[in-house]
Amino acid sequence: MKATRRIVDKVLLSLTTVAVIIAIVPLVAIIFYVTVKGISAISIGFFTELPPLPASKLQPSPPGGLGNAVQGTLILVGLASAIGVPVGVLSGVYISEYGRNAYGNAIRFLGDTLVGIPSVVTGLLFFGLIVLTFRSYSVIAGSIALGTLMIPIVSNTTAAALQAVPNSLREASSALGVRKWRTSLLIISHAQSSIATGCLLAVARIAGETAPVLLTAGASNYWYSGLGAPIASLTYYIYNYAVSGTSNWVNLAWAGALVLMVVVMGINLVVRLVTRKKYTYG
């Protein structure tokens, strides 16, 4: 009896260990590979210069960078977050704190469905609604499409984070005669690090989006030139340059991937530091 249990214990432990290794190996491999391949093309010029001409016999490594793509991705992600974060957080608050009824359930269902919709479909929607209407790819169309992709992710994670806050805290606050909206703010503050994590996940997700960006913001080989004009993005260049067969372009694609990865990991780290719990739960 005892021997069997010990064996089962050992087997389970080995299985979980193997699973963890299988999960970590590709992750570490990606980080390692992208870093090694991308680091050589990283320089100040990468962030400040426009894309170069393809390498040729006359000029085997023409100078240049993806400054416009870094700028473009920052602008798109920034504007999309300005739409997606407030709308998503507020609808998550509604679902958790006010929507414990038929409306809330309907919105929750809608949110779950929206998360599952392929991003290219969302891209097509705004291609039809905005790009075709104004006959131009634009920063506005791109930001709205990416913002829309963020909303259900932010909303669902916010609602889940709020529902994880014990109900006794809502009762404690309400019983002190605190208004409902103020109680909700208190509950939000208890869930802030989870909510921030959810927003971050959404940012990371849209920063890496390619298809909806191409369908709405289009692409550009120049700097930002207005909200109504197309704009460059890192994912466009990674997608385009990686398969170009031109050595300097391929290197830039790796560098772009590295920058994207570092930025996403960097935000993650910052949020963790900022929202570190002031007190530990007793």
Added chain:
Amino acid sequence: MSASNEAKMNAVSLNAWYGAKQALFNVSLDFVPNKVTAMIGPSGCGKSTLIRCLNRMHELVPNTRITGKVLLDDQDIYSQGSDPADVRRRVGMVFQKPNPFPTMSITDNVVAGLKLSGVRDKKRLTEVARNMLERVYLWEEVKDDLKRSGASLSGGQQQRLCIARALAVEPEVILMDEPCSALDPIATAKIEELIASLKEIYTVIIVTHNMQQAARVADYTAFMYLGELVEYGETSQVFESPKQPLTERYVTGKFG
């Protein structure tokens, strides 16, 4: 058991439902000012539901409804234009499980109700915090680490912290829903001592499943069974010469 203007609060023909399930049946009860009233009865008899109806806390649970009236100083707290937040400010509540705000310091916990309602005067907040901690006999135990999390205290200290927090918003009535059921005997004794001192200023209504506790702290006792009020009177009368046979069987421990 008729409504009288002597009472601080009156429940008048109160019925309550959770969804389709009725939890209170036509309960009428007067609560005497500056006295401790205990609600006793077996689990599920409606005693917690009743006190939650006294400050509209039951409304936090979806699909609840009531009929009847609850009077506070002869004003119906369910009348149109009555604000649940105002009602709860005047009728405070202490819960079964101590529930300090885990992200707030001890001081901030005490004045949470004031701060969350917009009081910003630092000097006043510090003063109130100290007064309330002294009133619940907690000051001496925590004065050197007021910055620590409220959740770092022991269970009994947490419950006294929660009572201090409830008192800080200057309520007139304090509802206590089995405030000692999660505590050890020493912590329980401290809370009971505290309850006895509270009635000088407040009207106290306490739910308990512990009959000895009711006998020790309460001036009046109400016995409830299956959502109905069976008997209500002075504690000594309810325990020593109950009028209803059901009450007698309960207080002598024959069921419950």
